[in-house]
Amino acid sequence: MDPTDVSDPRYYHKVVDCQWACPAHTNVPAYIRLIAQGRYSESYLLNRASNVFPGVLGRTCDRPCEPACRRGRIDEKPVAICRLKRVAADLRDDIEPFLPKAPEQKNGKRIALIGAGPASLTVANDLLPLGYTVTIFEKNREPGGLMRINIPSFRLPAQVLDDECGYIINMGAEMRYGAAVTSLAAVLDEGFDAVFVGSGAPKGKDLDIPGRHDDPAHVHIGIDWLANVHFEHIKKIEPRVIIIGVGNTAMDCCRSAKRLGATDVKVVARRGRQHFKASPWELEDAEEEQVEIIENHAPKRMVVENGTLVGMEFDVLDWTEDASGKQTSRVLRTETIPCDAVILAIGQDNAFPWIERDLGLEFNKWDMPVVDSETHQSTNPKVFFGGDAAWGPKNIIWAVAHGHAAAISIDLFCQGEDVTKRPPQGMNLLSVKNGLHSWAYDNGFDASGRQVMRHEDLTKRFRDMKVEVELGFSAEQVATEVSRCLNCDIQTQFNAPKCIECDACIDVCPTACLTITKAQSSEAELRKHLTVPATNADQDIYHSSPLPQTERLMVKDEDVCLHCGLCAERCPTAAWEMQLFDLLQPKAGATCHEEVPATV
Amino acid sequence: MTSIAKPIATHPRLKTNSLGLTIRDYEGGMSTLCAGCGHDSVTAAIVQAAWELALPPHRAAKMSGIGCSSKTTAYFMKQSHGFNSVHGRMPSVASGAAAANRGLNVIGISGDGDSLSIGLGQLTHAIRRNTNMLYVIENNGVYGLTKGQFSASADIGSKLKKGETNEQPPIDPVLLALSVGATFVGRSFSGDKQQLVPILKAAISHRGLALVDVISPCVTFNNHEGSTKSYQYTRDHDVAAVEADYIPVCDPIEITGLGAQSSNGHADSLRVVQLHDGGTVRLRSTSPDYDPTDRASAHQHISACQRRGEIATGLLFVDSGSRSLHDVLRTSSTPLVDLRHEDLCPGSAALDSLMKRFR
Numbered sequence: 029m030d031p032t033d034v035s036d037p038r039y040y041h042k043v044v045d046c047q048w049a050c051p052a053h054t055n056v057p058a059y060i061r062l063i064a065q066g067r068y069s070e071s072y073l074l075n076r077a078s079n080v081f082p083g084v085l086g087r088t089c090d091r092p093c094e095p096a097c098r099r100g101r102i103d104e105k106p107v108a109i110c111r112l113k114r115v116a117a118d119l120r121d122d123i124e125p126f127l128p129k130a131p132e133q134k135n136g137k138r139i140a141l142i143g144a145g146p147a148s149l150t151v152a153n154d155l156l157p158l159g160y161t162v163t164i165f166e167k168n169r170e171p172g173g174l175m176r177i178n179i180p181s182f183r184l185p186a187q188v189l190d191d192e193c194g195y196i197i198n199m200g201a202e203m204r205y206g207a208a209v210t211s212l213a214a215v216l217d218e219g220f221d222a223v224f225v226g227s228g229a230p231k232g233k234d235l236d237i238p239g240r241h242d243d244p245a246h247v248h249i250g251i252d253w254l255a256n257v258h259f260e261h262i263k264k265i266e267p268r269v270i271i272i273g274v275g276n277t278a279m280d281c282c283r284s285a286k287r288l289g290a291t292d293v294k295v296v297a298r299r300g301r302q303h304f305k306a307s308p309w310e311l312e313d314a315e316e317e318q319v320e321i322i323e324n325h326a327p328k329r330m331v332v333e334n335g336t337l338v339g340m341e342f343d344v345l346d347w348t349e350d351a352s353g354k355q356t357s358r359v360l361r362t363e364t365i366p367c368d369a370v371i372l373a374i375g376q377d378n379a380f381p382w383i384e385r386d387l388g389l390e391f392n393k394w395d396m397p398v399v400d401s402e403t404h405q406s407t408n409p410k411v412f413f414g415g416d417a418a419w420g421p422k423n424i425i426w427a428v429a430h431g432h433a434a435a436i437s438i439d440l441f442c443q444g445e446d447v448t449k450r451p452p453q454g455m456n457l458l459s460v461k462n463g464l465h466s467w468a469y470d471n472g473f474d475a476s477g478r479q480v481m482r483h484e485d486l487t488k489r490f491r492d493m494k495v496e497v498e499l500g501f502s503a504e505q506v507a508t509e510v511s512r513c514l515n516c517d518i519q520t521q522f523n524a525p526k527c528i529e530c531d532a533c534i535d536v537c538p539t540a541c542l543t544i545t546k547a548q549s550s551e552a553e554l555r556k557h558l559t560v561p562a563t564n565a566d567q568d569i570y571h572s573s574p575l576p577q578t579e580r581l582m583v584k585d586e587d588v589c590l591h592c593g594l595c596a597e598r599c600p601t602a603a604w605e606m607q608l609f610d611l612l613q614p615k616a617g618a619t620c621h622e623e624v625p626a627t628v
Numbered sequence: 629m630t631s632i633a634k635p636i637a638t639h640p641r642l643k644t645n646s647l648g649l650t651i652r653d654y655e656g657g658m659s660t661l662c663a664g665c666g667h668d669s670v671t672a673a674i675v676q677a678a679w680e681l682a683l684p685p686h687r688a689a690k691m692s693g694i695g696c697s698s699k700t701t702a703y704f705m706k707q708s709h710g711f712n713s714v715h716g717r718m719p720s721v722a723s724g725a726a727a728a729n730r731g732l733n734v735i736g737i738s739g740d741g742d743s744l745s746i747g748l749g750q751l752t753h754a755i756r757r758n759t760n761m762l763y764v765i766e767n768n769g770v771y772g773l774t775k776g777q778f779s780a781s782a783d784i785g786s787k788l789k790k791g792e793t794n795e796q797p798p799i800d801p802v803l804l805a806l807s808v809g810a811t812f813v814g815r816s817f818s819g820d821k822q823q824l825v826p827i828l829k830a831a832i833s834h835r836g837l838a839l840v841d842v843i844s845p846c847v848t849f850n851n852h853e854g855s856t857k858s859y860q861y862t863r864d865h866d867v868a869a870v871e872a873d874y875i876p877v878c879d880p881i882e883i884t885g886l887g888a889q890s891s892n893g894h895a896d897s898l899r900v901v902q903l904h905d906g907g908t909v910r911l912r913s914t915s916p917d918y919d920p921t922d923r924a925s926a927h928q929h930i931s932a933c934q935r936r937g938e939i940a941t942g943l944l945f946v947d948s949g950s951r952s953l954h955d956v957l958r959t960s961s962t963p964l965v966d967l968r969h970e971d972l973c974p975g976s977a978a979l980d981s982l983m984k985r986f987r
C-alpha cells in the first residue's frame with residue numbers, strides 16, 4: 029500500500045467539506061473565523077474572491093455546502109454557513125477601496141457577454157481587472173438576471189443586488205440595456221474577440237392539459253408571472269390560487285401570491301414530500317405563511333365555466349416502489365380543487381432562437397449547444413457558454429463557478445493559448461502552532477446547536493412585497509454560530525519518521541479517528557481494521573508510510589475529525605502537526621491568484 | 629497538559645456495552661502528564677477493559693499513591709470512587725477499602741518508585757494477603773514525578789538522560805510477586821494494547837490480588853538511547869512468553885487470536901483456566917516447557933528470559949483456585965459497609981463476653 033499522497037491539493041481540499049462542496053470553492057472556515065474576529069470586511073472580500081455575490085448568496089444560495097458540512101455528521105445540524113455569509117455582507121464597511129480595479133491601459137481585446145445574470149457578471153468581474161473591454165448585452169433595463177426579476181424582494185432586497193452588480197459594472201463594463209440580442213451573427217460581426225453566452229434558461233414550461241387555454245388570463249407561467257410582479261405589471265391576484273409544481277419557483281410564486289392578495293394558496297405536487305425539489309427551508313417558510321402543500325395529485329384538467337376558471341381537476345395518486353426502487357402510481361380517485369387562478373411552476377427550458385445554426389456552433393439532439401464541460405467552449409471557438417444557458421437551469425453559485433471557469437478559458441483563448449491547458453490548483457500549508465499548548469485558532473469544541481433564523485412578524489411581512497422576511501442573526505447568535513465551525517481547514521499533518529508509537533494521539537482523539545495498525549491488502553480492507561471501522565466511503569482515509577519501530581501504519585479516518593488539535597498537542601515528537609490549508613484556486617490571468625489570503 | 633478539555637463530541641457510531649455506556653463514559657479528566665507518557669496509554673487500556681467488562685462505574689474504587697503513575701486514577705472512570713494516598717501506601721488503603729466493601733472492584737495504580745522503592749513492604753504484604761484487587765505497576769525505571777532519578781526497577785547498566793549508569797540490581801516485581809505467593813501475575817507494555825487489555829480484563833475478574841507490571845516509558849526522562857525502559861528498547865526485547873485471551877462468561881467460547889496449536893506446533897501449550905466470575909482465560913505459552921499455571925515453572929521460565937536479556941510478557945501465572953483475603957478471614961458475605969450498625973458493632977456487652985474467652 030502506497031502512503032496517501034497529501035501533496036496533491038485535492039486531499040486536504042476534500043477534508044474541508046464545505047469548500048469542496050461549494051461549486052466556487054468558497055473558503056468557508058476562513059471567512060467564518062474572520063467574522064468571529066469582527067473582521068467583517070475581510071470576510072466579505074474573502075467570500076467575494078470566490079463567490080462574487082456574498083450579500084445575494086448569504087440570502088439565497090442553494091447552499092450545497094451545508095449538507096456536506098462535517099458538523100452535520102457530528103451533531104446532525106450543519107453550521108449555518110449561508111447565513112453567516114450574510115453577516116459578513118451586512119456588517120461590512122465600505123469595501124470599495126479594496127475591490128479590484130480595471131487598468132487604464134486596456135489589453136486591446138473586446139469581449140461580448142450576452143445577458144447580465146450572475147454568470148456573465150462573474151466573467152466581467154474576472155476579465156475587467158485584466159484590461160479586457162467588456163460589453164454586456166441585456167434585454168432588461170437592470171442587471172442581475174433571474175436574481176433581479178424572479179427572486180422576490182422579500183427574499184432579496186434590491187439594494188443588496190444593486191451594490192454587488194455595481195461593484196462589477198463600475199469597473200467599466202459597457203452596459204447595453206434593453207438590447208435583446210436577436211442574432212449572434214450580428215454580435216460576432218461587431219468584431220468581438222470572444223463571446224460569452226450567459227442568457228439563462230428563460231422559457232417557463234407549459235402544461236398541456238384540457239382547458240389550459242380556455243381562460244388564459246387566469247393561468248400563468250411561474251417565471252413570467254414573477255417577472256411581471258417584479259416589473260409591477262401585475263399588482264394583485266385572485267383569492268384562491270393553485271400553484272402546480274413544488275420546486276423553488278413554486279415557493280416564490282406561492283409566497284408572492286400571498287402578498288398580492290391571495291388568501292387561499294395551495295401548492296400541488298404529483299409526488300410525495302420526499303421527492304420535492306424545493307429546499308427544506310423554503311418549504312418551511314411557505315408553510316409558516318400558511319401555504320397549503322398537497323401531495324400525490326396529478327393535474328388532469330382545468331375546469332372552466334362560462335369562460336372563467338373555477339377549479340382544477342386532479343388524479344389522486346398512490347405511489348408504490350418495487351424492489352428495484354422504481355416508482356409506479358395508481359389512480360385512487362379524481363378530485364376537483366376550486367380556484368380562481370393557476371400558476372405553473374414546473375420548470376424552465378433553454379431557448380436559443382437568436383443563434384443562427386450556420387456559425388459553426390453545433391447543437392445536440394435536445395437542441396442544446398455542444399459545450400465542453402471544463403472549458404465552456406462551444407464548437408465555435410470564439411463562443412463560450414455558462415450559467416443556466418450552458419446545460420440548463422442550476423443556481424446562482426453554479427453560474428458563478430461557470431463564470432470563473434469561462435473567464436479562464438476566454439483569457440487563455442485571447443492570449444493565443446490552449447484553453448485545455450488549465451492552470452492547476454495549488455495550496456499553502458502554514459503551521460498554526462503558537463506554543464506548546466497554544467494555537468493560532470480557537471480549537472475548543474462548542475456544543476451549541478444551530479441557530480435559528482429570526483423572521484419578520486407574519487402580520488408585518490404581508491404589508492409590502494419588499495419587506496425582507498429573514499432578519500439576520502443577532503450578535504449573540506453570530507457569536508454562537510461561528511464557534512460551531514470546526515475549522516476543517518486546519519489540517520492534521522503526519523510525519524511518519526518522527527512517530528515513536530506511544531499511542532498518545534490515538535488515546536486522546538475524542539472521535540476515534542486514529543488507529544495504528546498493520547498494513548492490509550487494500551484500502552478497503554484497511555477501513556475495516558480501524559478503531560471504529562470507516563464505513564463512510566465518501567470520506568477519505570489517510571494512511572502513512574510504515575512507522576519506524578513496528579512498520580505498522582498510522583491511519584486516520586477523516587470522517588468525523590473535529591480538528592481539535594489534541595492529537596498534535598499530545599504528540600511528544602510533533603509527528604502530528606496542525607497546518608492551515610489554503611487552497612489556491614486558479615483564476616483568469618493568474619495561476620494562483622487570490623485577493624485575500626486565508627488567515628486564522 | 630492540553631489547551632482544552634477533550635471535546636464532548638463522540639464518534640456517532642460508537643458502540644455501547646451491556647450497561648448502555650460508550651467507552652467515552654469510562655474516561656476521566658484530561659491528563660496533565662507529559663505528552664507521550666506511557667501511563668496515558670495504560671489509562672486508555674484500563675478504560676477499554678472496564679468498558680468491555682461493563683464494570684458499573686459506581687462499583688469501582690481507584691486507589692493510588694504518589695507519582696506520575698499514581699496521578700492517573702484521575703484520568704479514568706470519573707464517576708468512580710477514588711483515594712489518592714501517601715507515597716507507597718496505596719496497598720494499605722486499598723486493603724482497607726477492599727476489606728470494608730467486598731463488592732467493590734478495587735483498581736490500584738502505582739509506580740515502580742511507589743511500589744518497589746518506598747512501598748516495597750506494602751506491596752509484598754498486599755500480595756500475601758491476597759487482597760481482592762487489580763494492582764497495576766506503571767513501570768518506567770525512574771521516579772518520573774521528581775524528575776527522573778533511578779528507581780528500584782532500573783536495570784544494571786541502564787543510563788540516565790545525562791549519562792549516569794545504574795549499578796544496583798533491579799527488583800523485578802513479577803519474580804518478587806511469584807515468590808511471595810501472588811495468585812495472578814502478568815506483564816505487558818503500554819505500547820501494546822492488544823496484549824494489555826485482555827490481561828487487564830482477566831486481572832479485574834480474578835479473585836485475589838492480580839499484579840500487572842506494565843512497562844510504561846517515561847517519555848521525558850527515560851526514553852533515550854541507553855535506557856532499558858524506552859519505547860524502542862522495550863519493542864526490541866519484548867518476548868510474549870504467554871499469550872492470553874480473556875473470555876467473559878456470557879461470550880461463546882470462540883477461538884479468537886489463539887489457535888489450539890501454537891505457532892511452533894505444540895498442541896499441548898493451550899490452557900483454558902476458569903476464573904471465579906465464570907469467565908475463562910485461554911493461555912498459550914510460546915515455549916512448550918512453560919506452564920503458566922505452575923508457579924515453579926513460571927518462575928524458572930521468567931528468570932531464564934531475564935538472563936537472556938528478554939522481557940517476558942503475557943499473563944505469566946494464574947492460580948485459579950486462589951483464596952482471597954475475604955475467603956481466608958471467612959468474613960460475612962454481606963459487605964461490611966452494608967451490615968447494620970448493631971451487627972457490625974455489637975456493643976460493649978458483646979465485647980466483654982468476647983474478651984472473657986481470652987482470659
Ligand SMILES: Cc1cc2nc3c(=O)[nH]c(=O)nc-3n(C[C@H](O)[C@H](O)[C@H](O)COP(=O)(O)OP(=O)(O)OC[C@H]3O[C@@H](n4cnc5c(N)ncnc54)[C@H](O)[C@@H]3O)c2cc1C
Nearest residue numbers: 143145146147167173174208209227228415416422423424
Ligand atoms: C423563481 C426562481 C427562484 C430562484 N431562486 C434561486 C435561489 O434562491 N437561489 C439560487 O441560487 N438560484 C435560484 N434560482 C436560479 C437562479 O436564479 C439561476 O440559476 C441563475 O440566475 C442563472 O444565472 P445565469 O447568469 O445563467 O442566467 P440568468 O440569471 O437567467 O440571467 C440571464 C440574463 O440574460 C438575459 N437575456 C436572456 N436572453 C437574452 C438575449 N437574447 N439578449 C439579451 N439578454 C438576454 C436575461 O434577461 C437575464 O437578465 C431561481 C430561479 C427562479 C426561476
Ligand SMILES: Cc1ncc(C[n+]2csc(CCOP(=O)(O)OP(=O)(O)O)c2C)c(N)n1
Nearest residue numbers: 695696697715739740741742770771772773
Ligand atoms: C514520603 C515521600 N517521599 C518522597 C516523595 C517524593 N516523590 C514523589 S513521587 C516520587 C517517586 C515516584 O516514582 P514512581 O512511583 O515510579 O512514579 P512515576 O512518577 O515514575 O510514575 C517520589 C520519590 C514523596 N512524595 N513522599
Ligand code: SF4
Nearest residue numbers: 046057098513514516
Ligand atoms: S465545520 Fe466549519 S469548516 Fe468544517 S465543514 Fe462545517 S463549516 Fe466547513
Ligand code: SF4
Nearest residue numbers: 537589590592593595
Ligand atoms: S484533530 Fe486529531 S485529536 Fe482532534 S479529532 Fe482530529 S484526529 Fe482526533
Ligand code: SF4
Nearest residue numbers: 527528530531533599
Ligand atoms: S502521539 Fe505522536 S509519537 Fe505518539 S503515536 Fe501519535 S503520532 Fe506517534
Ligand SMILES: [Mg+2]
Nearest residue numbers: 739740768770
Ligand atoms: Mg516510575
